[in-house]
Amino acid sequence: MTALVRELRFALSERAVQLIVLIAFAASTAAVIAGIEAVNDQQALIDRLVLATDEERAVAVESASDPGDMAYYAFHLTFAPPSALAFSALGTRDTLPWKHRLRMLALEGQLYESDVGNPELSLSGRLDFAFVVAVLLPLLLIFLLHDGEAGERRAARHDLLRVTATEGRNLFTVRAIARSLLLLAAILIPFLVGAVIQGVGLPGIGVVLGAAALSLVFWLAVCLLTVRRVDAGPTCAISLLGIWLVLAVLLPAGGKLAARNVVEVPQGGELLLTQREAVNDAWDLPKPATMDPFIERHPRWAPYSTVSRPFEWKWYFAFQQVGDQAVEKISTELREGIKQRDRLMGMLSFLSPPLLTERLMTGAAQTDVAAFQRYEDCVRAFHGGLRSYYYPLLFEERPFDDSAKRELPKFSPCAQDSGR
Amino acid sequence: MSQQQVLEAQSLTVQRGGRPVLHDVSFAVGEGEVFALLGGNGAGKSTTLLTFLGLIEPHQGRAMAFGQDVQGNEDAIRRKAAYLPETASLYAHLNAWENVSYFLELARSPRPRDELSQAFDEVGLPADARDRRLESYSKGMRQKVAIALALLRSVPLLLLDEPTSGLDPVAIDEFNALITALAERGSTVMMVTHDVYGACQVARRVGLLRRGELVGTFEAPPEGMIDADELHRAFARSHAS
Numbered sequence: 001m002t003a004l005v006r007e008l009r010f011a012l013s014e015r016a017v018q019l020i021v022l023i024a025f026a027a028s029t030a031a032v033i034a035g036i037e038a039v040n041d042q043q044a045l046i047d048r049l050v051l052a053t054d055e056e057r058a059v060a061v062e063s064a065s066d067p068g069d070m071a072y073y074a075f076h077l078t079f080a081p082p083s084a085l086a087f088s089a090l091g092t093r094d095t096l097p098w099k100h101r102l103r104m105l106a107l108e109g110q111l112y113e114s115d116v117g118n119p120e121l122s123l124s125g126r127l128d129f130a131f132v133v134a135v136l137l138p139l140l141l142i143f144l145l146h147d148g149e150a151g152e153r154r155a156a157r158h159d160l161l162r163v164t165a166t167e168g169r170n171l172f173t174v175r176a177i178a179r180s181l182l183l184l185a186a187i188l189i190p191f192l193v194g195a196v197i198q199g200v201g202l203p204g205i206g207v208v209l210g211a212a213a214l215s216l217v218f219w220l221a222v223c224l225l226t227v228r229r230v231d232a233g234p235t236c237a238i239s240l241l242g243i244w245l246v247l248a249v250l251l252p253a254g255g256k257l258a259a260r261n262v263v264e265v266p267q268g269g270e271l272l273l274t275q276r277e278a279v280n281d282a283w284d285l286p287k288p289a290t291m292d293p294f295i296e297r298h299p300r301w302a303p304y305s306t307v308s309r310p311f312e313w314k315w316y317f318a319f320q321q322v323g324d325q326a327v328e329k330i331s332t333e334l335r336e337g338i339k340q341r342d343r344l345m346g347m348l349s350f351l352s353p354p355l356l357t358e359r360l361m362t363g364a365a366q367t368d369v370a371a372f373q374r375y376e377d378c379v380r381a382f383h384g385g386l387r388s389y390y391y392p393l394l395f396e397e398r399p400f401d402d403s404a405k406r407e408l409p410k411f412s413p414c415a416q417d418s419g420r
Numbered sequence: 421m422s423q424q425q426v427l428e429a430q431s432l433t434v435q436r437g438g439r440p441v442l443h444d445v446s447f448a449v450g451e452g453e454v455f456a457l458l459g460g461n462g463a464g465k466s467t468t469l470l471t472f473l474g475l476i477e478p479h480q481g482r483a484m485a486f487g488q489d490v491q492g493n494e495d496a497i498r499r500k501a502a503y504l505p506e507t508a509s510l511y512a513h514l515n516a517w518e519n520v521s522y523f524l525e526l527a528r529s530p531r532p533r534d535e536l537s538q539a540f541d542e543v544g545l546p547a548d549a550r551d552r553r554l555e556s557y558s559k560g561m562r563q564k565v566a567i568a569l570a571l572l573r574s575v576p577l578l579l580l581d582e583p584t585s586g587l588d589p590v591a592i593d594e595f596n597a598l599i600t601a602l603a604e605r606g607s608t609v610m611m612v613t614h615d616v617y618g619a620c621q622v623a624r625r626v627g628l629l630r631r632g633e634l635v636g637t638f639e640a641p642p643e644g645m646i647d648a649d650e651l652h653r654a655f656a657r658s659h660a661s
């Protein structure tokens with residue numbers, strides 16, 4: 001312990017250490033600020049949109065004279081609010097949708113409307129705190145540690161240090177630990193401040209600290225083993241940079257590419273197009289062409305399925321649902337594909353500690369693929385609720401009065417999505 | 421000899437980089453004795469010191485210190501020995517106080533500031549230099565800090581590699597006086613040097629090393645010093661052959 005305190009003080013006297021620790025602190029602070037800003041922007045946008053959509057819906061509901069009108073004109077905002085920890089790992093909140101403006105129309109098309117640009121393509125290389133911990137921390141640690149022993153040898157101090165220090169050659173291990181701790185502190189302090197500001201609970205903080213410690217311990221071990229094996233500082237640095245490049249850059253990026261090639265996933269745009277065609281075609285088809293497949297799936301409405309007029313809302317919404325049925329396969333493939341790719345990345349993460357760190361952190365922050373799919377499920381459930389609400393009004397032609405209007409479901413985020 | 425042997429080389433043979441560097445070297449240094457190993461560049465002087473510190477393993481023979489084989493007892497021996505390396509290489513970004521304090525902490529034998537101050541006085545390090553970083557020091561000033569450090573360790577054995585290199589004549593005289601005083605108080609000193617006259621000033625016994633072999637030992641008469649001229653001739657002869 002005294003040795004560690006001594007080496008902490010000594011490390012802080014070195015200009016190179018001061019500089020690296022400062023860089024780490026600055027990068028971490030920037031990442032935390034950027035993360036909090038991004039999350040606050042998202043929350044503010046949600047608040048604004050909820051308000052606007054609520055007002056707009058109130059007007060639509062008020063002026064609706066029949067349930068079909070209301071179903072067509074009343075929009076709902078669905079959203080997954082950012083968790084308290086989301087600022088630390090933006091994850092899928094940066095690349096995948098977390099809010100939708102929905103109505104009773106075919107759901108799948110509305111879900112993937114915002115997906116047409118295929119945001120999956122963008123690498124998650126954004127400077128958030130998870131990136132600092134997973135990618136930057138090892139890099140800075142390499143700068144801190146690669147020359148620890150070799151530098152002393154070059155300065156002809158190695159022998160004197162070895163024979164003077166009571167811990168002998170372990171001195172260099174103690175030094176490496178001291179420097180690592182300084183780096184870890186520089187990176188964690190801004191996070192802890194951010195966590196307090198965002199009101200993160202202790203378990204959340206614990207997971208992030210654990211992930212950071214895991215990353216640190218792994219890279220400390222790699223550095224120590226390499227430094228023991230390679231005598232010259234520059235050679236050591238190049239070896240370590242090579243390991244970093246493979247584990248922190250090539251494996252995750254290559255894995256992403258490989259997962260994309262191995263697991264075929266239909267594009268959101270493809271789904272959108274298929275659904276649009278199905279829905280548009282329905283206008284020109286004889287009514288039974290829509291009502292039959294609808295009734296097949298929803299026999300409950302069979303007694304009310306006769307459409308006698310050229311346009312009836314129940315027929316209109318039935319073909320919206322048939323439109324969803326038409327893309328069911330694509331939608332399942334898409335969801336399963338994304339899940340499968342994510343599972344592959346999960347397996348790969350056991351080969352790449354930076355990837356594992358990032359996944360742990362996005363998992364804790366509920367910004368991983370699983371959280372994204374939970375939100376989608378939540379939206380599907382809400383949309384299902386809308387149908388359950390409207391269908392009796394549309395098909396059974398139940399009385400459409402103010403009390404019926406008041407029953408209109410209102411979206412609220414699903415339990416796991418309401419982190420704050 | 422009734423004196424206890426502090427250092428003993430027993431048929432020491434050492435290889436470095438696959439080449440023989442010391443060959444069948446034997447000598448002993450008693451408690452309170454000042455022994456100098458004299459030899460030309462590359463003779464194996466530094467190697468001998470490093471072997472006694474357990475930093476180099478002998479190929480054959482044994483290096484003994486305090487009656488123990490150095491091999492296997494490195495830690496115990498290093499705790500009782502202060503080492504002055506060939507190139508005094510303390511930390512350039514620290515001042516004299518900080519350097520010495522840090523190394524003393526490494527050895528877990530911190531000393532109060534007034535003892536540090538006293539040691540700096542003894543080696544003649546100017547008071548106004550002590551608060552400056554070592555990067556602004558001359559070679560001799562750095563050497564003085566390193567010597568002060570070795571003294572402050574307060575251990576029974578000093579292993580000094582060319583301790584007077586870089587020192588001016590006055591500083592050398594002061595250093596010699598210091599070593600003599602230390603030996604009188606019971607410290608054992610082994611220094612390696614190529615300075616014939618310096619060796620004669622302090623050492624009661626001088627070993628002459630030539631290309632890894634101990635080719636002669638010179639002892640001071642009871643009430644005098646080793647004859648420097650004679651030693652010089654022997655040194656020159658050993659080099660010529």
Ligand SMILES: Nc1ncnc2c1ncn2[C@@H]1O[C@H](COP(=O)(O)OP(=O)(O)OP(=O)(O)O)[C@@H](O)[C@H]1O
Nearest residue numbers: 436437441459460461462463464465466467468614
């Ligand atoms: N690290 C090393 N690896 C291989 N050989 C070495 C190493 N260091 C020294 N040697 C060789 O060992 C021999 C003795 O070197 P040593 O440093 O002991 O000489 P020295 O007597 O101290 O010389 P000098 O007066 O120049 O300091 C030399 O031939 C040298 O080439």
Ligand SMILES: [Mg+2]
Nearest residue numbers: 465466467506
């Ligand atoms: Mg030498």
